[in-house]
Amino acid sequence: MKKNVGIVFIVMYLLLQALYIRENMLTVLRLVISYMYLFFIPGYVLLSHVKFKEIIRIVLSLPVGFAVMGILVYYFNIIFHIPITPYYLIYPFVIILIASFPYIKKRTFSRKKA
Amino acid sequence: MKTKTLYEIAFIVMFVIALFVAVQLINDARVSHERPVAFWARDSFYSTQIITDTREGNGFLKGRAPYTIDYKTDSYYYRPPLFGAIGTMLSHSTGLNDFDIGYHLTFFVSLIMIALIYVMLRDISPKLAMISLPLTLLLYIWPFNAFLTAGHWPSTLNILFVIASILVYMHLKSIKSYVLFGLMIGAGMLSHTRETIYFLIFIFSLLIIYDVFKKKLTVSKMKRLLLSLGVGLVTYIGFIPYFIFTMGTQDSLKLGYFPKTNFDTPTLFNFHWFVLLLLVAGVVCFSILLYLGKKKSHVPYIFGIGFFIMIFSNVFISIGNKAAAQNRFFLPIVLAIFFGTTTYELIRIYCNKNWCYFAAAIVFIVLILATHNFYTPTRGPVIESYYWDGLQFLADNVPENDTVLSLFTFQLGHDAVYWWTKRNVHIVLAELFVSDPNTMENPIFKAKLHARESYAVRKGLFDFEIHNPNENLIGFSVCNYSYVLIQKNYSDLQLPTNEAWHVLNAYVTNERNNLIRVKNMTIAYEDNWLMVLYNKNKLACRRGIHFNETHMEEER
Numbered sequence: 001m002k003k004n005v006g007i008v009f010i011v012m013y014l015l016l017q018a019l020y021i022r023e024n025m026l027t028v029l030r031l032v033i034s035y036m037y038l039f040f041i042p043g044y045v046l047l048s049h050v051k052f053k054e055i056i057r058i059v060l061s062l063p064v065g066f067a068v069m070g071i072l073v074y075y076f077n078i079i080f081h082i083p084i085t086p087y088y089l090i091y092p093f094v095i096i097l098i099a100s101f102p103y104i105k106k107r108t109f110s111r112k113k114a
Numbered sequence: 115m116k117t118k119t120l121y122e123i124a125f126i127v128m129f130v131i132a133l134f135v136a137v138q139l140i141n142d143a144r145v146s147h148e149r150p151v152a153f154w155a156r157d158s159f160y161s162t163q164i165i166t167d168t169r170e171g172n173g174f175l176k177g178r179a180p181y182t183i184d185y186k187t188d189s190y191y192y193r194p195p196l197f198g199a200i201g202t203m204l205s206h207s208t209g210l211n212d213f214d215i216g217y218h219l220t221f222f223v224s225l226i227m228i229a230l231i232y233v234m235l236r237d238i239s240p241k242l243a244m245i246s247l248p249l250t251l252l253l254y255i256w257p258f259n260a261f262l263t264a265g266h267w268p269s270t271l272n273i274l275f276v277i278a279s280i281l282v283y284m285h286l287k288s289i290k291s292y293v294l295f296g297l298m299i300g301a302g303m304l305s306h307t308r309e310t311i312y313f314l315i316f317i318f319s320l321l322i323i324y325d326v327f328k329k330k331l332t333v334s335k336m337k338r339l340l341l342s343l344g345v346g347l348v349t350y351i352g353f354i355p356y357f358i359f360t361m362g363t364q365d366s367l368k369l370g371y372f373p374k375t376n377f378d379t380p381t382l383f384n385f386h387w388f389v390l391l392l393l394v395a396g397v398v399c400f401s402i403l404l405y406l407g408k409k410k411s412h413v414p415y416i417f418g419i420g421f422f423i424m425i426f427s428n429v430f431i432s433i434g435n436k437a438a439a440q441n442r443f444f445l446p447i448v449l450a451i452f453f454g455t456t457t458y459e460l461i462r463i464y465c466n467k468n469w470c471y472f473a474a475a476i477v478f479i480v481l482i483l484a485t486h487n488f489y490t491p492t493r494g495p496v497i498e499s500y501y502w503d504g505l506q507f508l509a510d511n512v513p514e515n516d517t518v519l520s521l522f523t524f525q526l527g528h529d530a531v532y533w534w535t536k537r538n539v540h541i542v543l544a545e546l547f548v549s550d551p552n553t554m555e556n557p558i559f560k561a562k563l564h565a566r567e568s569y570a571v572r573k574g575l576f577d578f579e580i581h582n583p584n585e586n587l588i589g590f591s592v593c594n595y596s597y598v599l600i601q602k603n604y605s606d607l608q609l610p611t612n613e614a615w616h617v618l619n620a621y622v623t624n625e626r627n628n629l630i631r632v633k634n635m636t637i638a639y640e641d642n643w644l645m646v647l648y649n650k651n652k653l654a655c656r657r658g659i660h661f662n663e664t665h666m667e668e669e670r
Contacts, residue, residue: 015225018134022143027208031145031218034207039200050290056281059233062226063278064294066271067301069203070196074304075352077173084173084199085206 005044008058009036038088039065042095049099068095118240121472125244132479136254136486140262141221149502149534150213156528157265163533164193164268165201165212178569181538185515189569190578192360194353196305197268213534220267223274224253230277231447234414235454237284241471246454248478252446255486261443269440272306276313283321284413289338296342300349307357309441317420324416359578360570395452396422402455418451504599504644509535511638512597519595593655598635598647600626
């Protein structure tokens with residue numbers, strides 16, 4: 001999992017840097033980190049609960065991340081009046097935590113058993 | 115490493131290189147700009163404003179930015195929220211301008227779309243995916259690149275969710291995958307509601323019909339699909355009232371006939387030499403679908419056919435819905451599926467070797483790149499670079515909450531074009547004057563006040579009032595405005611005939627002099643293309659001779 005996330009990060013960075021060859025490295029890096037943290041990793045972690053081939057999971061992660069983050073931000077704003085910025089930074093963390101919870105629990109449980 | 119994998123890796127590397135060449139027309143190799151570039155229509159500015167409204171309001175509760183709606187502050191946000199939400203998050207986290215983020219996000223979304231198509235077709239055969247992919251490069255070639263340069267960016271986001279939902283549909287197994295399918299539909303609805311409804315009507319229903327005919331639709335699958343639709347609706351539920359009572363009242367949701375004139379580009383004939391092949395390939399694709407063995411997935415083929423019917427009915431025969439017609443820019447995706455499948459089947463019959471598929475894919479890439487410069491846009495960006503300084507002057511010098519009058523502008527004749535200056539602008543169009551040849555002999559300027567952005571005001575829980583700022587422009591006088599923007603020169607490209615160019619130039623010069631000499635306005639800014647006049651003394655201005663106001667009132 002970690003390996004795939006790393007590969008996607010590098011490929012995305014190389015692709016965007018090549019497309020925006022005249023752009024500052026830091027700007028592109030910031031863009032890639034934003035995509036990864038806000039959309040890709042939440043989508044990728046959520047998709048671990050659905051059985052897909054790895055390549056499908058990787059490609060679907062961004063659309064799923066866009067969908068989940070967009071929907072969360074929208075409903076938290078119109079129902080609880082939570083402003084988008086800077087609170088949107090918390091959502092991916094919470095999604096990753098909740099989506100990884102079954103695995104963390106499973107791992108801890110199996111370690112205790114051992 | 116297997117030979118097949120090597121061919122695939124080599125192909126992907128070549129495709130990425132080809133992509134860099136193909137995007138040259140729309141990408142200047144930078145992501146950040148001082149001002150919007152490569153914006154070819156008003157809608158690009160409009161789409162940018164969706165992000166700006168969300169970011170400036172820090173959510174969806176404050177409605178539209180006041181400078182876009184005549185400084186009214188009681189508007190309600192009623193556009194599908196997903197594009198604005200994603201754009202705001204990216205804009206804040208990267209520190210880039212809204213116009214840069216909007217443009218980049220749409221471009222990036224199109225790249226993900228291509229990856230999804232590749233994976234979708236790869237599921238049938240990696241060779242098929244390899245042959246089909248080069249044709250998606252046409253997305254970045256005129257006129258299809260209008261999906262990016264001409265705005266309607268939320269529509270692109272919607273197509274992404276549609277394609278993602280198709281990929282999920284191909285792998286519907288566990289209950290979680292059905293929930294994911296519903297989530298994708300809901301996200302599509304929250305990015306562009308009408309287009310998602312048409313996706314459900316044209317593509318999803320075709321998939322169901324196919325399953326019914328092939329006796330694949332079991333009761334449990336039916337139940338699970340209903341669950342998916344339920345998830346989609348629950349996701350969308352918060353936006354339903356706003357859609358029905360605001361957007362739904364403005365543009366009809368009905369499936370019906372609408373004037374074709376709105377959709378002159380791109381048409382089927384923009385495919386040039388591809389057009390016949392597309393039709394032949396469509397027939398082959400349909401035949402494959404009819405005789406498809408059980409092992410292969412039918413979903414991409416049905417998606418291609420359904421998508422083609424949706425675009426064809428909407429754009430080419432004008433039956434459909436005007437607001438759901440942006441998907442026409444994505445015809446290359448249909449082409450990729452049809453044409454790729456046909457070539458794949460032909461090669462399978464005559465030369466079933468790895469290098470044949472690889473060679474075919476490379477031939478497509480070369481053909482597309484060789485011809486991509488043939489199809490050039492017929493006009494330049496909405497704002498040419500030589501207008502920047504004049505508009506920047508407005509942004510820097512006009513006080514906030516002040517309104518500027520824009521006189522006789524052509525490319526600047528769109529309200530949304532001025533929104534990045536964060537000032538409200540009323541526009542007097544010169545179009546009527548030019549389009550009427552009878553006025554050439556007697557050059558009386560027939561102007562029309564223009565500030566067309568409408569907005570909704572919430573009166574009750576489900577009670578919304580739609581306002582049109584045009585109605586509020588009563589008692590118009592040029593002297594009411596502190597700043598007047600005038601276009602000084604019209605290039606011959608902007609006007610239909612030389613005669614029109616001379617008449618309008620003479621007329622505008624005369625009126626400009628009138629404003630300075632008779633109306634006592636002073637020149638605040640001037641360059642070769644634009645002039646900004648400052649109306650320091652509104653009383654003195656009113657004492658001067660009336661400036662064609664009678665004609666303007668006639669039009670009003």
